[in-house]
Amino acid sequence: MNNTEKPxxxxxxxxxxxxxxxxxxxxxxxxxxxxxxxxxxxxxxxxVAKALCDRCPVRTTCLDSALENGDQDGIRGGMTEEERHSVHRKFQLRLDYGRVNAVLAGSDIHLTAAERRAAARAAYQAGTSAEELARMLKVTKEHAQKLYRRTRRQLRDRAxxxxxxxNTGEQTPQGRTAALKKPSVHAPSRDDLGEAA
Structure with a gap:
């Protein structure tokens, strides 16, 4: 029986x-x-080591720590070095909105590249200044401004x-035919982003 909980x-x-x-x-x-x-x-x-990990209440946290710190040696979070190898490669793609929201609420948490982009999108929507985003993400103001420029560009391209x-009546990803009326062309506002989670 696994006693771990999502930490x-x-x-x-x-x-x-x-x-x-x-x-x-x-x-x-x-x-x-x-x-x-x-x-x-x-x-x-x-x-034997994995059996001990299976009953560990902080197994997920242990694995996250190993991935965040790039630990390659030993069994961590119930996974051998070889088992973690592919997870390490995919780690920067992880997108956990719970982690994103925790950072936006002021917690000092390691975010992956995908989570940083989501945090920038949510902060942009909320009207958060680049200075405040820089403080939340522990990056320079210039980097925060770069994240906002990328967010604006992505939203513009999506619009x-x-x-x-x-205009062409293509199927939308949800399988519905797009509206035939011509939408107004405008740069997306912060309100166009929706909630982070």
Missing amino acids: TPRTLGNVSWHDRAACRFTVHDQADPDLFFPEPDEMDRIR IDQQKKA
């Missing part, structure tokens, strides 16, 4: 979750730290594409 995104540098890890070394529970660094052919050790589809 609240941890703040940057927060390792307090270590205290709840099933693999922690305590006087009463003396898990061998070397167990989590087996050789690839040590299948018995790998099974143009929608207008073209409406």
